[in-house]
Amino acid sequence: MKAWPARTRRLRAMLAGSPPLWWSLLYFFCLLCGYYVLRPVRDAMGASSDVFAVFPPGLLAWAAGHGVALGDYTLQVLFTATFIVMVLLQPLYGALVAHFPRRVFLPIVYLAFIACLFGFQALFAGGVPGRGGLFFVWVAVFNMFAVTVFWSYMADVFDNEDAKRFYGYIGAGGTLGALVGPALTSTLVGLIGVAHLLLVSAAFLCVCLLCIVKLRPWAIRRERLHRDASGEQAMGGSIVAGLKLVASSPILRALALLMFFGVGVGTLLYNEQAAIVRAFYPDAREATRYYSLIDAAVNTTTLLIQLVITRWLLRRHGVAPALLLPAFAIICGYALLAMSPLPVLVAIVQVATRAGEFSLGKPGRETIYTRVDRESRYKGKAVIDTVVYRAGDLSFVWLHKWLAIFGSRVVFGVGMGVAACLALAAWRVVRTQRELPGGEATPPREA
Structure with missing residues (x-):
């Protein structure tokens, strides 16, 4: 304190x-x-x-x-x-x-x-x-x-x-x-x-x-x-330069993959959470209370990490831990849910996933855009944040519709594979961004 x-x-x-x-x-x-x-x-x-x-x-x-x-x-x-x-x-x-x-x-x-x-x-x-x-x-x-x-x-x-x-x-x-x-x-x-x-x-x-x-x-x-x-x-x-930039730029391609699989793990978890909540909390008031507690926990955890950890982590260690830590946390969370998909565990993993994205993953990605040209910053980034994001939503919402037939454990088992792809994409971003101007081979120390 x-x-x-x-x-x-x-x-x-x-x-x-x-x-x-x-x-x-x-x-x-x-x-x-x-x-x-x-x-x-x-x-x-x-x-x-x-x-x-x-x-x-x-x-x-x-x-x-x-x-x-x-x-x-x-x-x-x-x-x-x-x-x-x-x-x-x-x-x-x-x-x-x-x-x-x-x-x-x-x-x-x-x-x-x-x-x-x-x-x-x-x-x-x-x-x-x-x-x-x-x-x-x-x-x-x-x-x-x-x-x-x-x-x-x-x-x-x-x-x-x-x-x-x-x-x-x-x-x-x-x-x-x-x-x-x-x-x-x-x-x-x-x-x-x-x-x-x-x-x-x-x-x-x-x-x-x-x-x-x-x-x-x-x-x-x-x-x-x-x-x-x-x-x-x-x-x-x-006017379609953003699509061409994402296809041709190594860092934008890596960021696009990171976005796609990041959306994937979130969409699978969100949709399966809804099915689990319907089964365990059939009363609308109880379900609303469950969701409200998750939102409150996500926002509180995010705020604490942003105020206490994010700045220190980015300045001392660069973007690598900000991108990799949330990815590995999601892998562990999905493994836990594949063994025991209970509502309380779903809530814990949901808080960890969303808070990690908002407090570490998002700021880490955004710092990278300060080191690219303006066309990549506005056009390429817009493609990644809109088209790639919604393509991930679309792909995984229909994938979940099919996986749900086999039960929660199968959904979370497949989710572990998606989370592993997210970790690989994060590692690819970390390696590729080192080639940009202002690379992080020797990040500045905290004053």
């Missing part, structure tokens, strides 16, 4: 001496707070038994005409639709990045999301059929693109050394937003209704726009200091 005052003083000193850290913390807090205001609404739509709220009547009639009850495949259909939309939006995002400077395309992305929230507010207020499925897909797209743009922008504002110092604290700001968002939803939904909750999220995104403007001079300063290509000019290049 004696270390806490020293860490608190260090954080205060960093905030006082680094205005961009203040604005970045506020930016990520508001972004995740706005998202987590929306997430319970999205989850409720995905779990809704009212198929007319989720799917438009025309689609339901077409599926019924072909002998398919869409209500039995709600999540599979929504995940598939999300992947298709991600792929279709990639050229549009690529065109924005290629033809407009940073000061233009960053606000455009967030203004488009704000406008969509006003549209959804009208759909929910009017009880329009099919609103749930459309909103579910949109929230997934919003989360991927908005967070991807955030971290790409952070790589413009901070260099590699600053990233190691600050990304843990910035992640902690996002974790606080993830805690405040659901609390706002549970408090306000009974007072203002679901439709008006969407406007609360829009207000947080407006603050994000302010942070983008305030951080712009620091991004320009960093680019001039390191003589990097200026983000004040249009990037140019092909």
